[in-house]
Amino acid sequence: MSLSRDVRTIAVIGAGKIGSAIIKAIKECYPDIKLIATGRRDITLENAKSLGADTTRNNKEAVTKADLIILSVKPHHFPVIIREVGRDVWNGKKIVSVMAGIKLRTLETVLTNAKVFRAMTNINASVKKASTAISTLNNDTYAKEVIGDMFKCLGTVYWVPEEYIDIWTALAGSGPAFISEIIDALVLGAVASGMPRDIAYKAILDVLEGTAILLKNRDVHPAEVRDEVTTPGGTTIRGLAVMESRGIKSALIETIEAAYKRSFEIGNDIDLYIKKELNL
Ligand SMILES: NC(=O)c1ccc[n+]([C@@H]2O[C@H](COP(=O)([O-])OP(=O)(O)OC[C@H]3O[C@@H](n4cnc5c(N)ncnc54)[C@H](OP(=O)(O)O)[C@@H]3O)[C@@H](O)[C@H]2O)c1
Structure with a gap:
């Protein structure tokens, strides 16, 4: 497996609901990989520790020590993380954002020289039956293999162009x-x-x-x-x-369309907010 060959330490920045589900799945799948989880409250850090991760409130320390970083804070906290950590320490690392809305171009502009991925999974991760879509703009097939291996711990992985992520959110999320x-x-x-x-x-x-x-x-x-x-x-x-x-069939077709449109709107609003906050 490429993940166990290539990655020694994974940092989970924001070990909340989705972050801790990912920690649990990786720990069960790859017990030897070191995990560092960050959060603000004691309860968040205690929970991550109980799942087998080391914990710290220092995001910069976690990012610096890791080869692969999962960004799982709420999107509006992303600028806070960037201001705290700075922009240089991400160089050459593999970064996966599970944050809703923030687009790959925006992430790549902020995290220059990092290998950036965007993933959208679902609640079925808690029973290892998630359907996870992953998008990237880079062509590093080895890095793609590593990230794919990691998300296979949660269930099934699908590589999709980023333009499908909002539809994925409606259909699978x-x-x-x-x-x-x-x-x-x-x-x-x-x-x-x-x-x-x-x-x-x-x-x-x-x-x-x-x-x-x-x-x-x-x-x-x-x-x-x-x-x-x-x-x-x-x-x-x-x-x-x-x-x-x-009209059950047309109601279900419109259900997915409505959820997709909302995901698209929210995504655009979030992305604009991030660009404004980070002066991009
Ligand atoms: N891709 C997907 O499949 C998927 C699915 C659901 C959600 N999401 C996205 O995943 C992200 C997290 O959602 P969630 O439901 O897991 O939210 P959540 O439970 O609120 O988790 C966010 C975590 O970020 C931590 N945090 C906030 N500011 C921080 C900081 N400055 N430093 C370190 N940690 C910080 C919080 O710590 P404290 O608890 O200590 O405050 C919290 O534990 C969101 O962006 C959401 O859109 C993605």
């Missing part, structure tokens, strides 16, 4: 919320029909997992599986007719 909402509605349908909630809930989770595996294994369009299940004059077509008449 918000996706677990949309899927949870659909599951909840299907369970309520079973409850309305007379089934106890706990049985319906377990059943639909199995159906969801099984259908995902089936679609992956067969590698077919979902319509093929739908048609296979749809017996003429049977139960499925009655349900599908209701879905069609209530």
Whole structure:
């Protein structure tokens, strides 16, 4: 694995919710790699320590000691970090931003001579089933391998052009919320029909997992599986007719579009804010 060959120390700048999920995953995957976590409050540092990281409030010290740095503070704290750490210590290092919104060009302008990556993962990282999109503007294939190895500790990795990151945020970032909402509605349908909630809930989770595996294994369009299940004059077509008449498909298409547009707007606002704060 390139990560264990190339990287001795990883710094996680801002070991909050996403930062600590990453620390936990890396520690389990690569126990020999040293992790240094930063934060402001005692509780943040204590939590990172309990996950196996060394801790400090000194961001400059953490960045200086590390070969690979994960930026996981809220985006508006990024200028604070840059003012504290300065711009020189990042040279030659691999930097991954999981901060929402801040664009690769902006990161590269600030972190000159660093190898910069932008990653967007999701809550499923906590069960090692994350879908993580990573973008970069540099062509260093070895560095890409190292960063890919690291995110594989969280689940599946997809390399995408940066222009897809906001769509990814809608589809994979918000996706677990949309899927949870659909599951909840299907369970309520079973409850309305007379089934106890706990049985319906377990059943639909199995159906969801099984259908995902089936679609992956067969590698077919979902319509093929739908048609296979749809017996003429049977139960499925009655349900599908209701879905069609209530516009479920167009509602879901618009759901992703709305989330994408919001991610795009927020991203632009954040990026502008960062450029203004750092006089770029
Ligand atoms: N890429 C993704 O998949 C994804 C998913 C969710 C979120 N995000 C992004 O990830 C980032 C973090 O989100 P989160 O939900 O993890 O937020 P969070 O829980 O608030 O974590 C941010 C952490 O940054 C620390 N911090 C703030 N200022 C600092 C400073 N000057 N020095 C050192 N540490 C500092 C905070 O420390 P204290 O706790 O001690 O105050 C906090 O622990 C955000 O930019 C968010 O947009 C990305």
